[in-house]
Amino acid sequence: MKYSYCGLSGLQLPIISLGLWHNFGNNDNFDEAKKMIHFAFENGVTHFDLANNYGPPPGSAETNFGKILKDNLASHRDEMIISSKAGYLMWPGPYGDGSSRKNLMASIDQSLKRTGLEYFDIFYSHRYDGVTPVEETMQALVDIVKQGKALYIGISNYPPAEARQAMTYLREQHVPCLIFQGKYSMLHREPEEGIFDVVEKEGSGFIGFSPLAQGILSDKYLNGIPPESRAANPDGFLQKEQITKEIVSIVRQLNLIAEERNQSLAQMALAWALRKDVVTSLIVGTRSMKQLQDNLKTIDNLSFSDDELKKIEQVLS
Numbered sequence: 001m002k003y004s005y006c007g008l009s010g011l012q013l014p015i016i017s018l019g020l021w022h023n024f025g026n027n028d029n030f031d032e033a034k035k036m037i038h039f040a041f042e043n044g045v046t047h048f049d050l051a052n053n054y055g056p057p058p059g060s061a062e063t064n065f066g067k068i069l070k071d072n073l074a075s076h077r078d079e080m081i082i083s084s085k086a087g088y089l090m091w092p093g094p095y096g097d098g099s100s101r102k103n104l105m106a107s108i109d110q111s112l113k114r115t116g117l118e119y120f121d122i123f124y125s126h127r128y129d130g131v132t133p134v135e136e137t138m139q140a141l142v143d144i145v146k147q148g149k150a151l152y153i154g155i156s157n158y159p160p161a162e163a164r165q166a167m168t169y170l171r172e173q174h175v176p177c178l179i180f181q182g183k184y185s186m187l188h189r190e191p192e193e194g195i196f197d198v199v200e201k202e203g204s205g206f207i208g209f210s211p212l213a214q215g216i217l218s219d220k221y222l223n224g225i226p227p228e229s230r231a232a233n234p235d236g237f238l239q240k241e242q243i244t245k246e247i248v249s250i251v252r253q254l255n256l257i258a259e260e261r262n263q264s265l266a267q268m269a270l271a272w273a274l275r276k277d278v279v280t281s282l283i284v285g286t287r288s289m290k291q292l293q294d295n296l297k298t299i300d301n302l303s304f305s306d307d308e309l310k311k312i313e314q315v316l317s
């Protein structure tokens with residue numbers, strides 16, 4: 001594994017981290033989940049990303065991760081960076097959703113209980129909810145650090161202007177924003193238009209989620225929608241309708257470039273998203289050991305020639 005400093009902080013993250021949004025809930029294969037966590041950690045993936053609502057059912061990814069940790073990995077706690085988040089719908093009523101102080105304070109306690117952890121390494125405001133003043137949410141995060149429930153603070157899914165405001169507030173309170181978590185892949189390049197700039201100016205790190213566009217950036221959808229795939233799951237976040245002819249045509253062209261580089265498309269997509277210094281790490285989601293092994297081999301070839309980058313740009317534009 002390779003590690004990268006998170007912005008101007010002293011914390012290093014593996015350039016590939018593992019996320020538990022899908023595949024680690026109660027409806028998933030627990031043995032495979034356990035194998036993946038172990039294999040990832042044994043191969044230097046020190047960072048595991050959670051949120052209160054990951055499952056399904058919501059909360060079960062944290063509970064399952066806690067079990068796996070307690071059974072076999074508890075003695076390695078100091079070698080791990082474990083994150084969680086609050087901000088999306090988790091429990092009924094006005095306090096189980098959004099970015100209020102009430103929601104964040106209750107949610108971190110629930111997440112600590114489910115995981116059995118004494119503290120999270122990183123705790124995030126999962127989203128800017130459009131209503132709660134940024135200062136209210138950020139002060140809750142500052143207090144969470146002061147209470148010893150998290151070591152570092154992050155924000156996720158904030159528009160650039162609110163992200164800048166949040167980072168300024170946190171800096172002034174002497175709890176700088178360690179990291180911004182945002183969606184970033186060959187098929188979703190929005191951070192290049194604003195957030196990267198904010199993050200660089202503030203000296204924060206950036207961690208990209210869904211770097212494989214939920215699996216689209218692999219060879220799995222080239223010949224239809226396999227039954228064992230996120231797009232085939234009617235309850236999943238990737239809808240069949242998103243696998244359009246146009247997308248498949250782009251993916252097919254990218255796959256040819258990946259073949260020329262002797263890489264799988266998943267590996268090339270990850271290497272591509274890591275090409276900018278501002279990107280500290282990427283959070284991949286994996287359904288199986290095979291996918292995890294494939295993704296971890298990305299580090300064997302991270303560099304691109306100008307010609308390759310140009311060809312990729314032509315396909316994407």
Ligand SMILES: NC(=O)c1ccc[n+]([C@@H]2O[C@H](COP(=O)([O-])OP(=O)(O)OC[C@H]3O[C@@H](n4cnc5c(N)ncnc54)[C@H](OP(=O)(O)O)[C@@H]3O)[C@@H](O)[C@H]2O)c1
Binds near residue numbers: 157211215266294
């Ligand atoms: N902050 C936020 O709001 C937010 C939002 C979303 C995600 N996240 C974080 O980011 C993490 C990753 O998100 P994601 O799961 O969407 O990431 P992703 O890596 O883009 O997609 C994961 C899916 O891609 C497929 N896949 C992975 N490796 C593959 C390979 N080598 N070959 C073929 N297919 C492969 C699998 O799909 P199949 O299941 O179809 O096999 C897997 O479930 C989450 O777990 C979470 O921690 C954060």
